[in-house]
Amino acid sequence: MNKTFSIYVHIPFCQSKCIYCDFASFVVPEDKVKKYFDALCQEIERCEFSGKAKTVYFGGGTPSCVDAENIERVLLKLKEKFDFDEACEISIECNPASADKSKLERYRKMGINRISFGVQSLNDNQLAFLGRRHKSVDALESIALAKEVGFENISADLLLGLPKSSASEICEFCGRLIESGVTHISAYMLQVEEGTPLAKMVGQGKAILPSDDMTADIYEKVTNKLDENNFERYEISNFAKKGFECKHNLAYWQGKDYLGFGLGAVGCENGVRKMNGKTFDDYYDGKAYQEKLTLQEQIEEIIMLGLRTKYGFEIEKLKALGYNISKNDNYKKFLSQGIIKEKDGFVAINKNYFGVSNEIIVKLFP
Ligand SMILES: C[S@@+](CC[C@H](N)C(=O)[O-])C[C@H]1O[C@@H](n2cnc3c(N)ncnc32)[C@H](O)[C@@H]1O
Ligand code: SF4
Known part of the structure; x- marks a missing residue:
């Protein structure tokens, strides 16, 4: 039987760097881009893995900041090299500042069927503070254009916990995004990454971030707002309408095999x-680092x-x-307290406890 797997392709380019981001992405002149895509296609060509691709994800950086022909070239190379599942989910991350109608049309035509926009906020002052190159109206327009060219599976990334933001403001953004027709929302708490301009501002007291209690309150209110609108929280930071959960990310979280192509890309x-x-x-x-996870690491990761x-x-x-978790005392306790639940051979955290998942998780390790 053909083994199924997922593919991640990293596009390490951005038009400029946002103040909070430490992703592997660089602002480079146009003429450097072709060399990268040549190398990417060669890397795919050299790959000896065989199987059926269930999901493909073009992430970044900003895949939409390069000409769509580059993306198409990679997609064709992947299709030449691997079997694709008929229902293969093919996603692309887009910045509203660079996703124009002709690009979106071209993505659609080449078979991309899921689009994820970095919206971050619908407050123009916050967008400017973050160093984004678009305004809120551009984000909403991108979503409308994506719908117009035929995308049905559209996601928006929002950043929670921005300075001078509030839970009610974010709930209002969620409402506007839902009205715009998105089917999925990723709501990430702003992380202060070392070495970023944001970290410097926080260090100097020029940017004040919410406390842990406020963070928990924001997540609770956002979750309620989205839940009322049939967006279920299917992962700590991800909400979707029924049937629009991101299959690619679910494959990661379920420990499925995936290949990573491109600069800094990870595969497992x-x-x-x-x-x-x-x-x-x-x-x-061609430098790459490999590590075999120990048994303990594999268990912890699952x-x-x-x-x-x-x-x-x-x-x-x-x-x-070799780990029989049913014998773990914390496991028994969490089950009896309703903090976790067993169903059909799976164990999940009761959704009311998503906010404290980290504390629960470490107590279940062998
Ligand atoms: C690769 S970017 C999305 C596409 C495009 N580059 C953009 O920003 O519009 C992936 C997402 O990661 C999130 N992200 C990046 N840095 C983050 C940070 N420091 N804290 C929380 N989320 C972050 C943002 O929400 C961003 O939309
Ligand atoms: S958030 Fe997106 S656009 Fe901003 S620097 Fe990071 S990858 Fe680039």
């Missing part, structure tokens, strides 16, 4: 994790990733690695 196959070089030079030189989602993890998967 049979417990072996591979990461490509994180600079252009290292990537072009629990940690599985419990992020409403589906949880499979008990048998842990048994196959």
